[in-house]
Amino acid sequence: EIVLTQSPATLSLSPGERATLSCRASQSVSSSLAWYQQKPGQAPRLLIYDASNRATGIPARFSGSGSGTDFTLTISSLEPEDFAVYYCQQRSNWPPEWTFGQGTKVEIK
Amino acid sequence: QVQLVESGGAVVQPGRTLRLSCAASGFTFSNYGMHWVRQAPGKGLEWVAVISFDGSDKYYADSVKGRFTISRDNSKNTLYLQMNSLRAEDTAVYYCAKGVVPATIGYCFDYWGQGTLVTVSS
Numbered sequence: 188e189i190v191l192t193q194s195p196a197t198l199s200l201s202p203g204e205r206a207t208l209s210c211r212a213s214q215s216v217s218s219s220l221a222w223y224q225q226k227p228g229q230a231p232r233l234l235i236y237d238a239s240n241r242a243t244g245i246p247a248r249f250s251g252s253g254s255g256t257d258f259t260l261t262i263s264s265l266e267p268e269d270f271a272v273y274y275c276q277q278r279s280n281w282p283p284e285w286t287f288g289q290g291t292k293v294e295i296k
Numbered sequence: 297q298v299q300l301v302e303s304g305g306a307v308v309q310p311g312r313t314l315r316l317s318c319a320a321s322g323f324t325f326s327n328y329g330m331h332w333v334r335q336a337p338g339k340g341l342e343w344v345a346v347i348s349f350d351g352s353d354k355y356y357a358d359s360v361k362g363r364f365t366i367s368r369d370n371s372k373n374t375l376y377l378q379m380n381s382l383r384a385e386d387t388a389v390y391y392c393a394k395g396v397v398p399a400t401i402g403y404c405f406d407y408w409g410q411g412t413l414v415t416v417s418s
Contacts, residue, residue, distance in 0.1 A: 219406035221403070223341075230408035230410055230411055231341065231405075233396075233404065233406045233407075236406075274340065274341055275327040277403065278402075278403035278404075283346070283355045284355070285333075285342070287340055287343070289340050290340045
């Protein structure tokens, strides 16, 4: 089983600041890694797939990078609506098993 | 636009059964793998099960294997999750989610329903 470890658990920042979130895999997942945003009481929303591709309608301030075992989600300048929990996610090849990181909460400082 | 609407959540006693449904619209349902993902209160996301576009392949998380069954009816654009032998630890919001790439089980999910709450308690 591939384990995804996100850091930090909580990120306290002010609007306009840059957010850098990390996701580390216990073994290589190539570039098959996605990022989701979840706000309280809402379903998750796909932000990034294939490590660096923005999903439809996602603002350019969100970017993803990395491959292998180390991945980063960057929010270049936080907007008020960006304060939320962010999850990374991957799928192992065999047996197929989908796993999520434990999440990083981006909160207003 | 893509819509996924879950239903069937309820309060049930341990050991009982429940069936969840997910009605899909706005896309060609029969072309895409579909998933169930759950979230216990105040916790993170946990993948539960996937079914391929034609229903021929199904995979489950170890935590539900042998107790839950995923199925689909492409004529009704509906996904199901039959949940047997429910336990307290199955208490969660259950989301259905659509795979991104057609005709594969893929690896990530581009649309999610709003979720339905299952509470297992005596």
